[in-house]
Amino acid sequence: MRSILNITDLSLEELDQLIATAEDMIADPKKYSEVCRGKKLATLFFEPSTRTRLSFEAAMLELGGSVLGFSEASSSSAAKGESVADTTRVVGCYADIIAMxxxxxxxxxxxxxKAGVPVINAGDGGHNHPTQTLADLLTIWRNRHTFEGLTIGMCGDLKFGRTVHSLVGAMARYAGVKFVFISPEELKIPQYVITDELEPRNIPYKEVTTMEEVMPELDVLYMTRVQGERFFNEADYIRLRDTYILTPEKLTTAKEDLIIMHPLPRVNEISVKVDDDPRACYFQQVLNGKFMRAALIMKLLEVNV
Amino acid sequence: MIIGQIKDGIVLDHITAGRGMDIYKILELDKLDCTVALIERAVSPKMGRKDIIKIDQAMDIDFDVLGYIDPGITVNTIRDGEVVERRQMALPERVVGVLKCKNPRCITSVEQELTQEFKLTDRKNQVYRCIYCDHKASK
Incomplete structure (x- = not known):
């Protein structure tokens, strides 16, 4: 029995396998429509997140399985003060796999x-969000058919953005990758991401404060939302919220085959005018996330086609 | 200054100068009934200055804790006035139940019955991180 808490829990070979499964599922969804018949997924969401929860649930339903769970802590025993250990131990008696x-x-x-069944981390505070990274990786793969040699720009809240930390951890394992971190001083990428992920592998990176100065060199532009709930101080949030907004004008110097990504939901950091640009891939990410979650559920349940 | 030889006990040698009192407190040596000598800033040909602790009684020592606090320490076990074992400390892979995670967003900040556990992630820079949230431990 195995759980996935961090994207680096998966080897590069396993990522390749998951991508291959997802692509096969996209090509032939019927083949997979009954593979999890009789299996139950519990979605334990102690913090609201409609899209990630629905993505997990849609993934399991498309595999022929069933879903149960709760969508906020107030409707669980956590509201009565039950510990995470106890809640998951109980749910482990009802479900075959947990997304939390x-x-x-x-x-x-x-x-x-404690659960006794596989657990998938569906986001823990500002820490990790491995299945978003799986969605990101499939999106990059389907647009470029390689992970090697790409220059990846990450823009916005790089301090609290868990999707950013997970994607850096995943992409840092591929040859020839470079990173460009675009953020205000207050929301810079944490030092530990640099010292743990990049420096030991001598991966080139730079930190800048505007996207315009680096736009022509990027193969991937990963935009993030400045999340209010991660701030202790609301005044800081309001001051920084609108700092980094992507517009068609800023994209005039970008590569023709740039991939524009965003984990969603966006507030206003990507203008809706960018949505029709063929380089905008953020809604593809949503769909890709469902397929990668399905592939991961199958892997952890040791279900084969 | 002369500190007498011990017959059966433990000598913690090569303690980084200034850390002796921290180790004295963490090992709770004040609770022992026997003689304990803390020698601070002793002259050392190898280290310049060092601290030494002599404990006039056999006792169990948590080597992981000691290795985490000061990996350069040598633990000498004395029996009948002779050194019978000399053990060089090293950074442990895990430190359990000693440090507390200071990240206010860590699950251990709200579920305080969880065992605090840190793992060594960077041996060169002696970096330990919380196994739950990856927050860096501070000595």
Missing amino acids: RHPKEGAPVVAAR
């Missing part, structure tokens, strides 16, 4: 130790 989101960092580690 929790506002506290590391909560899925506790769940994985």
